[in-house]
Amino acid sequence: MKAVIQRVKEAKVEVESSTVAAIGKGLLILLGVSKEDTEEDAEWLAKKIAHLRIFSDEEGKMNRSVIAIGGEVLVVSQFTLLAAYKKGNRPSFTEAAEPEKAQQLYQYFVKCLEKHLNRPIATGVFQSYMQVYLCNDGPVTIVMDSKTRK
Numbered sequence: 001m002k003a004v005i006q007r008v009k010e011a012k013v014e015v016e017s018s019t020v021a022a023i024g025k026g027l028l029i030l031l032g033v034s035k036e037d038t039e040e041d042a043e044w045l046a047k048k049i050a051h052l053r054i055f056s057d058e059e060g061k062m063n064r065s066v067i068a069i070g071g072e073v074l075v076v077s078q079f080t081l082l083a084a085y086k087k088g089n090r091p092s093f094t095e096a097a098e099p100e101k102a103q104q105l106y107q108y109f110v111k112c113l114e115k116h117l118n119r120p121i122a123t124g125v126f127q128s129y130m131q132v133y134l135c136n137d138g139p140v141t142i143v144m145d146s147k148t149r150k
Helices: 039-050 099-117
Strands: 002-015 018-023 026-032 062-064 072-077 131-145
Touching: 002 039, 002 072, 018 072, 026 131, 039 099, 039 131, 072 099
Parallel strands: 026 072
Antiparallel strands: 002 018, 002 026, 002 131
16 A cells, blocks of 8 residues: 655645545545555555644644644545556556445555544545545655555
């Protein structure tokens, strides 16, 4: 499972020109689910992200988590994070999970994150063409992979 985590001042998702989710200060998470991913990957990633200290404390140091600041979270499914690009110029997405499995693990990840944050999480619309708008704060962007865990 791969995640691109962006610290944002605000973010929103539109589908067919209608806003389906919007958040203020917090995290925008783009999530890619691979064929090999399991619920254990979702649990590990959700816990790691919930406790990731990338928000500034009183001294301006990145020392606070989204939990600590009471921030919001928006999760958007993005299979293109699993792109293979070594051969040729057209990316291959053969490592991405099939839609049914991807949706199940995406929803499980969201539930795990909601448990850690003890509040609802905003989401995009799975398997929809979306426009994602964000104001990256910093910018701060972290990439995580549940398989390499680094």
